[in-house]
Amino acid sequence: MDILLLGPPGAGKGTQGALLAERLGLPKFATGDLLRDAVKRGTPVGLRAKAVMEAGQLVSDEIIMGVVRDELAKPEARNGVIFDGVVRTIAQADGVTALLTELGRKMDHVLFFDVPDQEILARIEKRRGIEGRADDDPAAVATRLQAYRAQTAPVLDWYRSRGQVHLIQAVGDVKAIAATVQGIIGR
Numbered sequence: 364m365d366i367l368l369l370g371p372p373g374a375g376k377g378t379q380g381a382l383l384a385e386r387l388g389l390p391k392f393a394t395g396d397l398l399r400d401a402v403k404r405g406t407p408v409g410l411r412a413k414a415v416m417e418a419g420q421l422v423s424d425e426i427i428m429g430v431v432r433d434e435l436a437k438p439e440a441r442n443g444v445i446f447d448g449v450v451r452t453i454a455q456a457d458g459v460t461a462l463l464t465e466l467g468r469k470m471d472h473v474l475f476f477d478v479p480d481q482e483i484l485a486r487i488e489k490r491r492g493i494e495g496r497a498d499d500d501p502a503a504v505a506t507r508l509q510a511y512r513a514q515t516a517p518v519l520d521w522y523r524s525r526g527q528v529h530l531i532q533a534v535g536d537v538k539a540i541a542a543t544v545q546g547i548i549g550r
């Protein structure tokens with residue numbers, strides 16, 4: 364089963380994705396985590412992505428599609444994947460759909476985590492104190508939100524026009540939100 368998690372930065376895709384991945388026994392795949400790891404290890408992808416990420420902008424579709432192709436080729440991805448923050452542009456939506464089609468698969472569920480702006484800003488500020496991510500400083504956060512609105516928000520309509528997207532009010536208790544997700548997926 365392939366599941367896509369959409370939503371603004373700080374919407375809790377990572378937290379809910381991890382719970383879902385464990386419950387379904389599927390790998391969770393987050394481009395943000397993979398890119399941060401590539402930066403830390405100084406790989407060619409990391410070297411290309413570092414400055415763009417720190418500024419809060421989107422990494423190129425070409426880099427992302429390379430990363431997605433590699434992840435989907437792994438044996439552990441054969442039964443499906445939880446895509447966390449992977450599709451952030453229309454070009455990526457097209458690209459990921461094509462890759463899944465090649466494998467005889469499709470996105471079985473698309474979940475959109477909805478969180479108001481004020482709550483997002485408060486969550487990221489809190490995370491900044493804990494994780495110290497370079498792109499959690501106020502200027503980079505503003506850029507990330509701008510990139511989200513301009514490039515990623517249209518992805519929601521792209522999926523909507525092709526099938527059902529589940530809207531989840533992602534404010535409140537983590538367990539209650541997880542229960543909502545479980546209700547939608549059916550397990």
Ligand code: ADP
Binds near residue numbers: 373395422
């Ligand atoms: P957030 O979603 O909270 O902004 P992530 O950890 O998911 O944080 O992503 C961090 C950064 O990694 C993004 O700001 C962007 O630079 C890059 N990134 C991650 N996924 C993508 C993607 N699918 N397309 C383009 N850039 C991406």
